Amino acid sequence: MAAMIETGRGAVYPWHCDHIGHMNVIWYVGRFDEATWNLFARIGITPDYLRGSGRGMVAVQQNSTYRRELLAGDVFAVRTGVIEVRGKVLRYVREMINGATGETAALCELTVVHLDRTTRRSAPLPAAAAVEARALLIAWPPAPVGASDGRAKLS
Numbered sequence: 613m614a615a616m617i618e619t620g621r622g623a624v625y626p627w628h629c630d631h632i633g634h635m636n637v638i639w640y641v642g643r644f645d646e647a648t649w650n651l652f653a654r655i656g657i658t659p660d661y662l663r664g665s666g667r668g669m670v671a672v673q674q675n676s677t678y679r680r681e682l683l684a685g686d687v688f689a690v691r692t693g694v695i696e697v698r699g700k701v702l703r704y705v706r707e708m709i710n711g712a713t714g715e716t717a718a719l720c721e722l723t724v725v726h727l728d729r730t731t732r733r734s735a736p737l738p739a740a741a742a743v744e745a746r747a748l749l750i751a752w753p754p755a756p757v758g759a760s761d762g763r764a765k766l767s
Contacts, residue, residue, distance in 0.1 A: 613751045616691035616707060617654070619647035626684040634681040641676070644706045644720045647690040651704060655744035657726075666729050669702075673723040680710060680717045687711035693750030697742050700726050700734040705752060 622643055630636040652658070652669065662668060682688060689709045696703035701723060708718040728735040737745070 614693065614748050616693040616750055617651075617748060618689055619650035619654075619692040619706070620690035621711075622688055622690075624682045624684050624686045624688070629684050633683060635683070635686075637676075637678075640678070640708065640718050640720070643688075643690060643708065644676075644718075644722075647692055647706050648704075648722070648724075651692045651694075651748075655748070656738065656741045661738075667735060668727040668729045669724045670727050671722055671724050675721045677719045678717070679719070680713075680715050682708075682710060682717050688717060692748075693752065694745050694748040695721070695750060695752040697737070697745045697749070700736055702726070702737065702745055705750075 620643060624635045628635045628639040657669060688711055690706050691709065692704055692706045694702065694704045703721070703723045705719060705721045707716055709715070710717050725734045726737045
């Protein structure tokens with residue numbers, strides 16, 4: 613099994629925060645979405661591929677868990693791991709890590725389907741992308757909370 617790969621980094625700006633001072637849900641979702649495009653590019657589902665092939669990737673299920681608040685000035689990284697690859701479907705999880713503490717701020721598990729944009733029907737994942745995605749398979753779910761996972765703070 614592979615380790616999660618870094619698919620994004622960022623910082624929390626004051627305008628990302630809600631009325632109680634925490635990064636608002638819209639910004640978590642946006643940063644997780646940016647990480648998705650980095651994952652897709654890594655496995656060969658690039659913007660050029662999507663534009664040239666008439667294909668698309670559509671989200672069919674998303675589950676988010678918020679564990680620790682991020683505040684203005686915090687830095688974070690997003691790591692992604694693939695948890696399932698089958699025919700036309702890809703499932704992966706993204707983890708947002710607080711750069712100062714190493715704690716998980718949020719998790720987001722997503723199921724996406726490869727789509728033929730002309731017929732509006734699901735289509736098999738490109739063979740090469742499926743191979744690349746399988747190389748990124750991680751053990752899921754993670755170890756129980758409190759178990760040491762050897763994570764280091766961002767440098």
